[in-house]
Amino acid sequence: MAPITICLVEDLKEVxxxxxxxxxxxxxxxxxxxxxxxxxxxxxxxxxxxxxVIMDINLPGMNGIECIKKVKAKCPKSQFIMFTIFEDDxxxxxxxxxxxxxxxxxxxxxxxxxxxxxxxxxxxxxMSTQIARKVINRLHASHATDEIKLLSSRENEVLQQLAxxxxxxxxxxxxxxxxGTVRQHIHKIYEKLHVQNRTEALNxxxxxx
Amino acid sequence: MQLLHTFLFLKKAVKKLLxxxxxxxxxxIYCQHTDSLLIENIYNTGMNYIHTNPxxxxxxxxxxxxxxxxxxxxxxxxxxxxxxxxxxxxxNQNKKAFEHYDRAIEIAKKNNLSTExxxxxxxxxxxxxxxxxxxxxxxxxxxxxxxxKTNEDRKKIIGLYSNVISTLxxxxxxxxxxxxxxxxxxxxxxxxQEIAGIxxxxxxxxxxxxxxxQTTLREISGGQTYVIFGGAKFHLADLYELGNYSNYRSVRxxxxxxxxxxxxxxxxxxxxxxxxGGAGVYLVKDKMRHRIDxxxxxxxxxxxxxxxxxxxxxxxxxxxxxxxxxxxxxxxxFNFKNEYEVLIDTLxxxxxxxxxxxxxxxxxxxxxxxxxxxxxxxxxxSAVGLVALLLIGLLLVRNFRQNxxxxxxxxxxxxxxxxxxxxxxxxxxxxxIATDMHDDLGAGLTRIKxxxxxxxxxxxxxxxxxxxxxxxxxxxxxxxxxxxxxxAMNEKNDTLEDLLFYTRSYAFEYCEENRLACETQLPEAxxxxxxxxxxxxxxxLTVKESLHNTVKHAHAKTIRLHFSIDKKxxxxxxxxxxxxxxxxxxxxxxxxxxxxRIESIGGNFEMLNExxxxxxxxVPLV
Numbered sequence: 001m002a003p004i005t006i007c008l009v010e011d012l013k014e015v016x017x018x019x020x021x022x023x024x025x026x027x028x029x030x031x032x033x034x035x036x037x038x039x040x041x042x043x044x045x046x047x048x049x050x051x052x053v054i055m056d057i058n059l060p061g062m063n064g065i066e067c068i069k070k071v072k073a074k075c076p077k078s079q080f081i082m083f084t085i086f087e088d089d090x091x092x093x094x095x096x097x098x099x100x101x102x103x104x105x106x107x108x109x110x111x112x113x114x115x116x117x118x119x120x121x122x123x124x125x126x127m128s129t130q131i132a133r134k135v136i137n138r139l140h141a142s143h144a145t146d147e148i149k150l151l152s153s154r155e156n157e158v159l160q161q162l163a164x165x166x167x168x169x170x171x172x173x174x175x176x177x178x179x180g181t182v183r184q185h186i187h188k189i190y191e192k193l194h195v196q197n198r199t200e201a202l203n204x205x206x207x208x209x
Numbered sequence: 210m211q212l213l214h215t216f217l218f219l220k221k222a223v224k225k226l227l228x229x230x231x232x233x234x235x236x237x238i239y240c241q242h243t244d245s246l247l248i249e250n251i252y253n254t255g256m257n258y259i260h261t262n263p264x265x266x267x268x269x270x271x272x273x274x275x276x277x278x279x280x281x282x283x284x285x286x287x288x289x290x291x292x293x294x295x296x297x298x299x300x301n302q303n304k305k306a307f308e309h310y311d312r313a314i315e316i317a318k319k320n321n322l323s324t325e326x327x328x329x330x331x332x333x334x335x336x337x338x339x340x341x342x343x344x345x346x347x348x349x350x351x352x353x354x355x356x357x358k359t360n361e362d363r364k365k366i367i368g369l370y371s372n373v374i375s376t377l378x379x380x381x382x383x384x385x386x387x388x389x390x391x392x393x394x395x396x397x398x399x400x401x402q403e404i405a406g407i408x409x410x411x412x413x414x415x416x417x418x419x420x421x422x423q424t425t426l427r428e429i430s431g432g433q434t435y436v437i438f439g440g441a442k443f444h445l446a447d448l449y450e451l452g453n454y455s456n457y458r459s460v461r462x463x464x465x466x467x468x469x470x471x472x473x474x475x476x477x478x479x480x481x482x483x484x485x486g487g488a489g490v491y492l493v494k495d496k497m498r499h500r501i502d503x504x505x506x507x508x509x510x511x512x513x514x515x516x517x518x519x520x521x522x523x524x525x526x527x528x529x530x531x532x533x534x535x536x537x538x539x540x541x542x543f544n545f546k547n548e549y550e551v552l553i554d555t556l557x558x559x560x561x562x563x564x565x566x567x568x569x570x571x572x573x574x575x576x577x578x579x580x581x582x583x584x585x586x587x588x589x590x591s592a593v594g595l596v597a598l599l600l601i602g603l604l605l606v607r608n609f610r611q612n613x614x615x616x617x618x619x620x621x622x623x624x625x626x627x628x629x630x631x632x633x634x635x636x637x638x639x640x641x642i643a644t645d646m647h648d649d650l651g652a653g654l655t656r657i658k659x660x661x662x663x664x665x666x667x668x669x670x671x672x673x674x675x676x677x678x679x680x681x682x683x684x685x686x687x688x689x690x691x692x693x694x695x696x697a698m699n700e701k702n703d704t705l706e707d708l709l710f711y712t713r714s715y716a717f718e719y720c721e722e723n724r725l726a727c728e729t730q731l732p733e734a735x736x737x738x739x740x741x742x743x744x745x746x747x748x749x750l751t752v753k754e755s756l757h758n759t760v761k762h763a764h765a766k767t768i769r770l771h772f773s774i775d776k777k778x779x780x781x782x783x784x785x786x787x788x789x790x791x792x793x794x795x796x797x798x799x800x801x802x803x804x805x806r807i808e809s810i811g812g813n814f815e816m817l818n819e820x821x822x823x824x825x826x827x828v829p830l831v
Contacts, residue, residue, distance in 0.1 A: 012652060018659035021666065058648060085651035086692045090701060106655045107688040110662060130714045165710040165731065167717050 007050040008034035009041045038067035046074040072099040102126035124183030158185040248285040283320040327356030657684040697746035705738040726767040747806040759784045788818040
């Protein structure tokens with residue numbers, strides 16, 4: 001199996017180095033490039049076309065969220081995962097609406113970071129239930145019922161459980177499915193509720209090429 | 210059809226033109242025989258049209274006049290002018306009537322037609338009297354009296370004189386009345402209506418008109434004409450009737466006022482006093498003639514013979530004609546002349562006085578009206594003013610109240626604004642601290658974490674490893690703690706729901722990390738209640754501390770976390786561990802801390818030993 005190609009956008013040298021050594025020694029991943037600022041990333045990311053872009057939020061010039069907004073349409077194959085110090089749901093929410101699929105906390109032990117990257121690659125949305133609940137509730141509230149109709153019955157069940165504040169494990173137990181599957185459902189719910197932005201992004205891309 | 214129309218039209222035209230055509234062909238006959246009777250006939254034909262077709266009347270009279278001139282029949286010319294004057298009177302053209310009379314008088318004088326002249330003076334005098342020229346009227350009457358020879362005619366003159374005299378009397382009475390009006394006007398208390406009544410009486414300048422046919426006509430200043438017969442006064446509306454009276458002696462239209470006083474006579478009938486030479490009173494109605502036998506009616510018309518004489522007692526019924534005595538001979542006429550001459554000076558002074566008084570009354574009336582107007586204006590102004598004042602007062606009171614309200618409200622809003630400003634300032638400061646922590650401290654700690662991880666990976670120094678591990682864990686712990694503080698400070702998380710889910714989520718993850726089973730119980734529905742950062746932080750940290758104690762000291766397998774809401778939030782943490790011992794190894798400090806935290810937000814904290822440890826905290830929700 002071909003390794004998952006990754007690009008990193010991170011201004012802290014130590015973090016970049018840490019991540020580089022983590023990903024270089026793991027054969028499941030291949031780190032294509034790392035950028036210290038969003039401007040450079042914006043220029044070069046489309047050329048690399050990585051599977052995953054690990055994007056820091058706080059960057060010296062343009063922030064990571066802005067960068068996603070600009071580069072997302074040019075990298076249709078890439079998934080973006082936010083790399084953040086705190087579970088600051090406001091910024092995470094902003095990033096997710098901009099097109100990110102999940103987030104990684106920098107405090108996370110290195111071992112767990114690779115787990116999250118794998119989860120993302122397999123169609124999940126790595127984020128805590130606390131954040132997932134809030135994000136989906138807000139998308140839910142801000143979007144018309146048309147999008148809700150797109151959800152499958154299973155996705156609806158997951159959504160309801162999530163709204164009650166249950167954890168992934170609890171939802172998985174309740175619906176007799178694996179925790180990973182719950183994460184995948186959440187990713188799909190999130191995508192579907194987000195369909196407008198996605199469509200817009202695709203439209204933009206099609207008109208450009 | 211068209212032929213029929215033409216025929217009918219021609220028939221009509223012929224019918225209309227026939228009399229004129231006949232006259233035209235007859236003209237040479239008149240020229241040859243200066244027959245006065247024929248000329249009179251022409252006039253009489255014209256008279257038939259005086260009411261129905263004035264143009265025909267004029268046509269026949271002009272014919273008659275021309276014929277008279279042609280035949281040198283001067284009586285005919287006089288007759289023409291006399292009738293034309295009468296016609297002009299019916300049209301209210303008095304000036305033209307006078308011209309005709311003057312022309313007639315001129316002709317009569319030239320041709321020594323003394324009887325005609327006398328009658329003309331009488332008629333002119335009557336008109337003078339009618340138009341208010343009493344002096345001229347008296348002069349004309351005197352001239353007439355000297356010319357008229359028959360007793361009958363002299364009686365007429367006497368009647369005319371009596372009218373002039375009665376007019377004078379009227380004027381004198383008017384004067385007196387006017388003099389009475391002045392004090393009435395002076396009197397403040399006099400009712401306005403009373404004054405108006407008096408004035409309307411006084412203003413009435415009545416002129417009596419004694420027509421040659423001995424029917425008395427009167428004009429009252431309002432332009433209404435009255436007929437007096439039998440001593441009663443009746444309204445005559447139509448001026449054409451005036452001509453009617455002067456020419457048709459035997460036919461009388463009974464005016465409304467009279468009929469209302471006579472029983473059994475329909476109000477719109479015409480009474481004939483003489484029909485075909487027979488005596489009696491007849492009523493003509495709907496082209497039917499009815500003889501009137503009612504004694505009251507007959508009594509009314511009793512003194513009224515075929516020649517329409519005014520009976521002696523008839524005049525007595527007219528209040529202002531009481532002094533008039535019917536004279537029997539010519540000399541009496543000159544007695545009237547003397548009486549008139551005595552009166553004429555009085556008349557002049559009276560008229561002068563009248564004018565002056567009228568002016569004075571007018572002025573006084575104006576003043577009075579002005580005063581009344583002023584009073585009215587004052588009254589209205591004060592009324593309007595009062596209402597306006599009342600309204601202004603009400604408005605002011607309302608305004609005052611509104612202002613008070615607005616002031617109170619603005620005070621409130623000012624306070625609220627101040628509070629919100631303070632809040633915003635606090636919020637700003639919080640955000641600043643959060644951002645600083647976020648950006649600088651967070652980045653620094655992350656750096657430490659990654660550096661230690663890097664060192665741990667690269668070094669083989671076993672002695673260094675545990676220290677590096679510790680460094681790494683503390684940096685992660687610090688980030689976690691900061692995360693919690695940021696969460697508590699973020700106002701976006703200030704609902705009860707946030708607190709419960711965050712706390713629960715933490716408990717689960719913490720228990721999982723430490724291999725403890727975690728059971729939680731949440732209320733079915735979490736009400737949407739605001740929970741301040743302070744409360745959230747203290748509750749969360751207390752739960753965290755409690756969980757930490759359980760993991761560290763209790764050696765428990767399961768933790769039960771129970772939340773319930775009922776005006777207060779109750780959190781209960783129960784473990785199946787060894788329980789706790791107070792004041793051992795200084796751990797009491799942690800307990801004290803938890804108690805302090807909960808009490809600082811007005812809650813209750815208790816810790817019980819019962820098959821493990823039970824921690825109960827109750828926090829009031831605002």
